[in-house]
Amino acid sequence: MTDENRFRQRLLEMKRIRTQRLRRIDREVRHEGMSADWSEQASERENDEVLESLGNNSEIELQMIEHALRRLDDGNYFYCHNCGEKIPEARLELLPFTPYCVDCAEEFEPRDN
Ligand SMILES: [Zn+2]
Numbered sequence: 001m002t003d004e005n006r007f008r009q010r011l012l013e014m015k016r017i018r019t020q021r022l023r024r025i026d027r028e029v030r031h032e033g034m035s036a037d038w039s040e041q042a043s044e045r046e047n048d049e050v051l052e053s054l055g056n057n058s059e060i061e062l063q064m065i066e067h068a069l070r071r072l073d074d075g076n077y078f079y080c081h082n083c084g085e086k087i088p089e090a091r092l093e094l095l096p097f098t099p100y101c102v103d104c105a106e107e108f109e110p111r112d113n
Pocket residue numbers: 080081082083084085100101102103104105
């Protein structure tokens with residue numbers, strides 16, 4: 001299998017997992033089979049916030065995965081979106097949907113720590 005196909009497989013698998021997760025979160029937030037008890041509803045509401053933030057992460061990741069798949073199609077996948085340098089394969093193994101090399105990621109994806 002070529003590197004390209006290998007990464008495509010991984011991205012499609014990541015996409016599948018996140019799509020399923022989003023669907024599940026969606027169902028739970030909509031409360032199919034809502035409980036009548038007030039205290040239970042309060043804890044369900046807290047749960048919703050956790051679920052929603054999980055959902056938001058999944059959505060952002062899904063968008064990045066879609067972009068990565070498009071870049072694979074265009075043949076840009078292995079090159080940094082910002083500077084055009086080749087992204088080390090070890091980095092793509094860890095973050096298959098990153099569009100940036102390490103240097104640019106520090107600039108564009110600021111971390112808290
Ligand atoms: Zn770069």
